[in-house]
Amino acid sequence: MSRFWSDIVHRLVPYVPGEQPALAHPVKLNTNENPYPPSPRVLEAIRAELGEQGESLRRYPDPIAKRLRAAVAAHHGIRADQVFVGNGSDEVLAHAFQALLKHDKPIFFPDITYSFYPTYARLYEVEYRTVPLDEQFAIRIDDYLPQEGNPHGGVIFPNPNAPTGHALPLAEIERLVAANAESVVVIDEAYVDFGAESAVALIDRYPNLLVVHTTSKSRSLAGMRVGFAFGHADLIDALNRVKDSFNSYPLDRLAQAAATAAYEDAEWLKTMSARVIASRERLTAALAALGFDVVPSAANFVFARHPAHGAAEISARLREKEIFVRHFNAPRVNEHLRISIGTDAECDTLVDALRSILS
Numbered sequence: 333m334s335r336f337w338s339d340i341v342h343r344l345v346p347y348v349p350g351e352q353p354a355l356a357h358p359v360k361l362n363t364n365e366n367p368y369p370p371s372p373r374v375l376e377a378i379r380a381e382l383g384e385q386g387e388s389l390r391r392y393p394d395p396i397a398k399r400l401r402a403a404v405a406a407h408h409g410i411r412a413d414q415v416f417v418g419n420g421s422d423e424v425l426a427h428a429f430q431a432l433l434k435h436d437k438p439i440f441f442p443d444i445t446y447s448f449y450p451t452y453a454r455l456y457e458v459e460y461r462t463v464p465l466d467e468q469f470a471i472r473i474d475d476y477l478p479q480e481g482n483p484h485g486g487v488i489f490p491n492p493n494a495p496t497g498h499a500l501p502l503a504e505i506e507r508l509v510a511a512n513a514e515s516v517v518v519i520d521e522a523y524v525d526f527g528a529e530s531a532v533a534l535i536d537r538y539p540n541l542l543v544v545h546t547t548s549k550s551r552s553l554a555g556m557r558v559g560f561a562f563g564h565a566d567l568i569d570a571l572n573r574v575k576d577s578f579n580s581y582p583l584d585r586l587a588q589a590a591a592t593a594a595y596e597d598a599e600w601l602k603t604m605s606a607r608v609i610a611s612r613e614r615l616t617a618a619l620a621a622l623g624f625d626v627v628p629s630a631a632n633f634v635f636a637r638h639p640a641h642g643a644a645e646i647s648a649r650l651r652e653k654e655i656f657v658r659h660f661n662a663p664r665v666n667e668h669l670r671i672s673i674g675t676d677a678e679c680d681t682l683v684d685a686l687r688s689i690l691s
């Protein structure tokens with residue numbers, strides 16, 4: 333604390349990212365990274381972009397990431413003016429809070445969800461209300477419909493939700509977006525490629541829908557920091573206005589080249605996502621066999637609790653074995669562990685360690 337801090341800095345509650353341990357070979361199942369490398373085309377594209385002596389690095393990158401936006405628009409069958417690009421979807425989400433969710437009424441998001449949302453709300457002074465998930469950790473769309481006496485200035489949640497992995501069908505998302513014409517609905521689809529239905533197909537019909545994607549999960553590019561928003565050109569324009577008042581060049585050259593190549597290799601995405609999904613089902617069965625209750629997941633992680641063993645203790649014991657999972661010390665979820673899907677070998681190491689801890 334310092335007398336030099338602005339008022340708002342005193343009030344911030346910064347997001348705490350999962351640990352990046354400085355160990356040679358940790359079993360790292362705590363930040364929902366992909367256990368497989370990106371498409372080989374990504375490496376080729378980075379090398380080509382660098383040139384023999386890295387001469388391209390002298391120049392600023394394309395501020396509007398034209399080539400990347402064209403590749404992503406082609407992938408989704410939409411127009412480039414419906415695509416916004418940012419430095420990771422976290423930055424895209426931050427801009428959405430400032431550009432589209434900050435109005436005179438509170439926004440709604442679930443009580444159990446991505447913990448960056450309340451952080452952004454505090455940063456940009458966006459009033460918010462949290463809406464409880466049901467007993468099965470599902471979002472009830474009825475709770476988000478605008479009602480007399482319960483108006484809101486917008487809605488944001490991930491689909492599949494994090495950290496639960498629970499996914500809503502597209503028809504439910506559409507019901508919300510259609511009933512909520514007076515404010516923006518942001519659907520954060522960070523994990524959509526692992527088994528949920530994307531709402532990108534709806535953006536032509538609903539000018540109040542913004543869909544956020546990332547290359548960090550299914551495209552194995554967490555280290556590159558590339559995220560997107562898809563929506564009506566007016567929403568994208570708002571994000572660009574904020575971006576160009578903040579940082580004209582949020583995406584470096586290598587990130588743009590890497591993400592473009594990743595989008596041009598749809599086959600790699602399909603193969604690797606299928607592999608992660610198969611491992612998720614395998615891990616879910618193994619955890620159930622050890623007595624865990626596992627929330628059915630459509631993401632690259634599972635959310636599980638053991639009825640007889642505390643999550644904080646299990647997490648600490650795993651850590652001693654250099655196995656990292658995520659434990660949130662928060663109401664309703666502090667008995668759960670969020671476990672990212674690793675390779676089958678990593679999942680087996682985890683299951684063996686759990687077996688010995690529980691016995």
Ligand SMILES: Cc1ncc(COP(=O)(O)O)c(C=O)c1O
Pocket residue numbers: 363364419420421422423446490494520522545546547548554557558559
């Ligand atoms: C729901 C959700 N949205 C967004 C992100 C941010 O992803 P990135 O900034 O790496 O694109 C995450 C990261 O874990 C997430 O869980």
